[in-house]
Amino acid sequence: HRCDWLHAILSSVPQLTNSPTxxxxxxxxxxxxxxxxxxxxxxxxxxxxxxxxxxxGQYRREAVQSYKNFEFFRPDNEEAMQIRRAxxxxxxxxxxxxxxxxxxxxxxxxxxxxxxxRRISIVSFSKEKGYKVFFVESIxxxxxxxxxxxxxxxxxxxxxxxxxxxEAQADFLKRIECYKQSYVPLDDEKDRHLSYIKIFNVGSRxxxxxxxxxxxxxxxxxxxxxxxxxxxxxxxxxGESELNLLGRIGGDSGLSPRGHKYATALGxxxxxxxxxxxxxxxxxxxxxxxxxxxLGIPYEQWKALNEIDAGVCEELTYEDIQENHPEEFxxxxxxxxxxxxxxGESYEDLVHRLEPVIMELERQENVLxxxxxxxxxxxxxxxxxxxxxxxxxxxxxxxxxxKLTPVAYGCRVExxxxxxxxxxxxxxxPGNVDVTRDPxxxxxxxxxxx
Amino acid sequence: xxxxxxxxxxxxxxxxxxxxxxxxxxxxKIWVPWLGMGGCKLNRRRGSSVPQFTNSPTxxxxxxxxxxxxxxxxxxxxxxxxxxxxxxxxxxxGQYRREAVQSYKSFEFFRPDNEEAMQIRKAxxxxxxxxxxxxxxxxxxxxxxxxxxxxxxxRRVSIVSFAKEKGYKVFFVESIxxxxxxxxxxxxxxxxxxxxxxxxxxxEALADFLKRIECYKQTYVPLDDEKDRRLSYIKIFNVGSRxxxxxxxxxxxxxxxxxxxxxxxxxxxxxxxxxGESNMNLLGRIGGDSGLSPRGHKYATALGxxxxxxxxxxxxxxxxxxxxxxxxxxxLGIPYEQWKALNEIDAGVCEEYTYEEIQDNHPEEFxxxxxxxxxxxxxxGESYEDLVHRLEPVIMELERQENVLxxxxxxxxxxxxxxxxxxxxxxxxxxxxxxxxxxKLTPVAYGCKVExxxxxxxxxxxxxxxPGNVDVSRDPxxxxxxxxxxx
Numbered sequence: 060h061r062c063d064w065l066h067a068i069l070s071s072v073p074q075l076t077n078s079p080t081x082x083x084x085x086x087x088x089x090x091x092x093x094x095x096x097x098x099x100x101x102x103x104x105x106x107x108x109x110x111x112x113x114x115x116g117q118y119r120r121e122a123v124q125s126y127k128n129f130e131f132f133r134p135d136n137e138e139a140m141q142i143r144r145a146x147x148x149x150x151x152x153x154x155x156x157x158x159x160x161x162x163x164x165x166x167x168x169x170x171x172x173x174x175x176x177r178r179i180s181i182v183s184f185s186k187e188k189g190y191k192v193f194f195v196e197s198i199x200x201x202x203x204x205x206x207x208x209x210x211x212x213x214x215x216x217x218x219x220x221x222x223x224x225x226e227a228q229a230d231f232l233k234r235i236e237c238y239k240q241s242y243v244p245l246d247d248e249k250d251r252h253l254s255y256i257k258i259f260n261v262g263s264r265x266x267x268x269x270x271x272x273x274x275x276x277x278x279x280x281x282x283x284x285x286x287x288x289x290x291x292x293x294x295x296x297x298g299e300s301e302l303n304l305l306g307r308i309g310g311d312s313g314l315s316p317r318g319h320k321y322a323t324a325l326g327x328x329x330x331x332x333x334x335x336x337x338x339x340x341x342x343x344x345x346x347x348x349x350x351x352x353x354l355g356i357p358y359e360q361w362k363a364l365n366e367i368d369a370g371v372c373e374e375l376t377y378e379d380i381q382e383n384h385p386e387e388f389x390x391x392x393x394x395x396x397x398x399x400x401x402x403g404e405s406y407e408d409l410v411h412r413l414e415p416v417i418m419e420l421e422r423q424e425n426v427l428x429x430x431x432x433x434x435x436x437x438x439x440x441x442x443x444x445x446x447x448x449x450x451x452x453x454x455x456x457x458x459x460x461x462k463l464t465p466v467a468y469g470c471r472v473e474x475x476x477x478x479x480x481x482x483x484x485x486x487x488x489p490g491n492v493d494v495t496r497d498p499x500x501x502x503x504x505x506x507x508x509x
Numbered sequence: 510x511x512x513x514x515x516x517x518x519x520x521x522x523x524x525x526x527x528x529x530x531x532x533x534x535x536x537x538k539i540w541v542p543w544l545g546m547g548g549c550k551l552n553r554r555r556g557s558s559v560p561q562f563t564n565s566p567t568x569x570x571x572x573x574x575x576x577x578x579x580x581x582x583x584x585x586x587x588x589x590x591x592x593x594x595x596x597x598x599x600x601x602x603g604q605y606r607r608e609a610v611q612s613y614k615s616f617e618f619f620r621p622d623n624e625e626a627m628q629i630r631k632a633x634x635x636x637x638x639x640x641x642x643x644x645x646x647x648x649x650x651x652x653x654x655x656x657x658x659x660x661x662x663x664r665r666v667s668i669v670s671f672a673k674e675k676g677y678k679v680f681f682v683e684s685i686x687x688x689x690x691x692x693x694x695x696x697x698x699x700x701x702x703x704x705x706x707x708x709x710x711x712x713e714a715l716a717d718f719l720k721r722i723e724c725y726k727q728t729y730v731p732l733d734d735e736k737d738r739r740l741s742y743i744k745i746f747n748v749g750s751r752x753x754x755x756x757x758x759x760x761x762x763x764x765x766x767x768x769x770x771x772x773x774x775x776x777x778x779x780x781x782x783x784x785g786e787s788n789m790n791l792l793g794r795i796g797g798d799s800g801l802s803p804r805g806h807k808y809a810t811a812l813g814x815x816x817x818x819x820x821x822x823x824x825x826x827x828x829x830x831x832x833x834x835x836x837x838x839x840x841l842g843i844p845y846e847q848w849k850a851l852n853e854i855d856a857g858v859c860e861e862y863t864y865e866e867i868q869d870n871h872p873e874e875f876x877x878x879x880x881x882x883x884x885x886x887x888x889x890g891e892s893y894e895d896l897v898h899r900l901e902p903v904i905m906e907l908e909r910q911e912n913v914l915x916x917x918x919x920x921x922x923x924x925x926x927x928x929x930x931x932x933x934x935x936x937x938x939x940x941x942x943x944x945x946x947x948x949k950l951t952p953v954a955y956g957c958k959v960e961x962x963x964x965x966x967x968x969x970x971x972x973x974x975x976p977g978n979v980d981v982s983r984d985p986x987x988x989x990x991x992x993x994x995x996x
Contacts, residue, residue, distance in 0.1 A: 360539065
């Protein structure tokens with residue numbers, strides 16, 4: 060008899076693929092391969108597909124302790140070639156371990172992979188192991204974009220720690236030249252049996268060949284929706300609500316007087332930021348809509364942004380939950396990410412329903428999302444690459460705006476507290492999560508309320 | 510998404526008091542600013558929880574030689590967009606031509622040197638585009654699919670200027686195929702039976718159609734990598750092995766690309782079934798998470814036998830996360846996958862009630878639901894419209910898959926069926942999906958063939974027709990007139 064618990068873990072989404080998938084990046088240096096690798100991994104991990112990046116540059120830095128200059132990458136540098144080939148072999152060995160022992164599902168091989176010979180050997184390696192292969196090639200000939208990339212991420216790389224910016228820039232450009240000589244892009248005719256996406260000029264154009272399965276289809280959709288235009292994402296909870304004041308979870312109450320004050324302050328803050336074409340999103344719940352109403356800008360309501368459904372615990376205080384459902388309360392503390400309220404949802408369910416929001420967030424530019432505690436934790440975890448263990452305990456206090464700005468390979472976060480008092484709604488994991496614990500142990504970490 | 514139309518009022522008309530007041534619209538249960546005695550008449554929605562897809566109407570322009578699947582793609586894409594709540598319509602040039610030239614003689618009509626025919630064909634294109642304008646400006650259409658060959662640069666350039674002048678976005682969908690077997694198959698599937706060839710035998714029709722294609726080939730100029738680099742388009746090669754996507758402008762174009770890249774034409778069947786009769790069904794109660802009744806178990810066993818007898822290759826089985834669908838699947842003896850998205854509609858405060866109890870406790874809600882069953886949202890629950898939105902990933906995966914059996918629930922099955930059979934939002938909530946009946950859907954030509962297979966195990970009826978009186982002031986008997994029998 061199948062275990063329902065196991066099914067719940069395995070099947071909030073369908074089986075995305077039967078075999079592990081090796082994503083192979085292709086492209087000259089400074090074409091965004093690492094940027095894409097990291098972003099794609101962040102997305103796949105967030106939606107529940109264990110993914111890891113294997114960056115060849117890191118293997119090389121470990122093998123060759125100190126980088127001298129571009130000469131290492133000259134195609135006639137036999138000694139270096141040996142080292143580089145050995146690094147690739149080691150990286151692929153680690154991929155095997157990741158798939159067979161670490162329960163990985165997707166591995167991203169982040170290297171130039173610019174020769175046919177290298178790609179053929181990867182394809183045979185994968186075939187032998189039973190892995191699916193999907194190539195992601197980034198092609199860019201815009202010198203401004205390349206220069207920008209080099210300034211943003213290369214100049215500050217460990218390779219150039221003792222160089223000034225111009226030296227680093229000059230050396231890196233020579234490095235690119237070393238690869239150009241032997242670079243053979245994926246070929247329309249010769250590579251027609253391979254599965255791949257070619258991305259031209261940061262996304263104005265895509266060539267997609269032979270998508271094999273669901274995960275590759277999702278990867279293509281994601282890659283086609285991301286962009287690199289500078290923008291900021293603002294995350295805020297609704298203003299303090301009447302139920303917040305009473306320490307009650309869920310429900311659909313309106314703002315408290317302090318909550319209204321916050322909403323007004325938020326409007327002032329937003330105006331002060333002078334944001335171009337700001338989109339404002341709320342949930343379908345009264346408290347986020349009331350908050351947005353104070354901003355004086357049009358907003359869009361997303362049902363997907365509704366707070367986590369606490370099922371039978373809706374509108375209860377933590378004390379009520381401990382009294383009426385002590386076992387549930389303990390189970391939640393044992394695994395807050397996967398725990399599903401009876402007749403309600405889990406954080407894992409929440410991530411799944413927020414995926415279209417994330418996809419649209421990627422497509423958009425400046426956005427303010429007015430949402431809820433659990434929802435904000437999920438969005439933040441995606442944007443800041445937090446694990447599912449960390450996610451349910453991320454601090455998202457009331458009356459604080461988070462401003463996230465993509466920079467280099469990640470996101471810069473600014474916390475802006477708008478100086479309006481509010482209750483604390485953050486409950487830390489208590490020491491004792493056992494079903495047999497005493498009520499005091501369960502209620503040790505609950506925040507104060509009226 | 511509900512655009513907050515009310516927030517666009519000028520600021521000085523709003524007092525602080527009004528800013529703090531929100532009211533929940535009774536039917537859709539959306540929070541809108543309180544507008545005093547007038548109230549807010551917000552009743553129109555564009556999808557329940559998706560963002561504004563696009564600011565301007567979108568003209569999708571098909572491109573390709575005859576028999577390349579343009580009409581197939583146009584109809585399928587339109588069906589999908591309408592289902593997700595984007596009003597879409599196909600404008601098929603062939604139909605305009607058939608109306609203008611009452612009877613089709615032969616391929617000669619399509620010869621590039623046939624001046625008289627050329628005039629007629631140009632006039633048809635103009636009329637079609639005029640109708641597009643009416644569709645957008647007067648009928649609240651959002652997407653129009655211009656289904657024609659559009660094989661010359663000249664024709665496409667004129668469409669682009671027309672669209673630019675009107676403020677429409679343009680997205681081209683070009684289908685390129687040089688596999689003679691696929692072409693021959695297409696011609697057999699849909700051309701030979703077209704009104705044009707009513708009085709011809711199959712071989713005559715085939716031969717004439719092939720000559721028709723030749724007429725177009727001479728002047729066909731595909732979208733050009735270089736010259737057309739500023740246009741937004743997707744090129745589909747050989748029924749989907751390869752795609753070229755250029756300059757996607759907005760959300761709706763991104764969704765269209767994703768959809769087109771997930772559909773396929775490999776023959777397969779989709780089986781839809783509800784769970785076996787449940788204990789709640791027997792009591793006439795809605796929702797909940799009960800197990801199967803004895804008859805429900807019998808059905809599940811019969812379903813297993815039926816499935817085996819069909820000898821289906823690589824059948825995937827999907828259930829919801831609810832006990833009754835999982836118990837049903839357990840009898841099949843095949844691995845199954847559970848989708849939370851397939852859970853039955855959440856009846857909120859009405860969960861586990863009988864219709865009599867709903868009438869007793871929430872008579873107004875009961876009436877509102879009968880007034881607009883598709884958009885009505887249960888308090889703390891969902892609407893059919895919400896359901897469609899949450900089922901969209903299921904539909905997308907259904908498109909990717911081949912043989913699938915979906916074991917689900919009444920409202921869910923109505924939504925899936927509406928998508929597969931192109932039913933409107935008005936028809937959807939009243940589609941008949943009785944217990945203990947499997948539906949076998951097989952794509953054929955431009956649509957779907959449906960076979961209803963009742964597995965001969967008795968069950969209660971759970972279908973409630975719309976009663977005559979849907980007024981909030983109606984008597985209880987009028988409300989309960991159409992409820993099905995139960996224990």
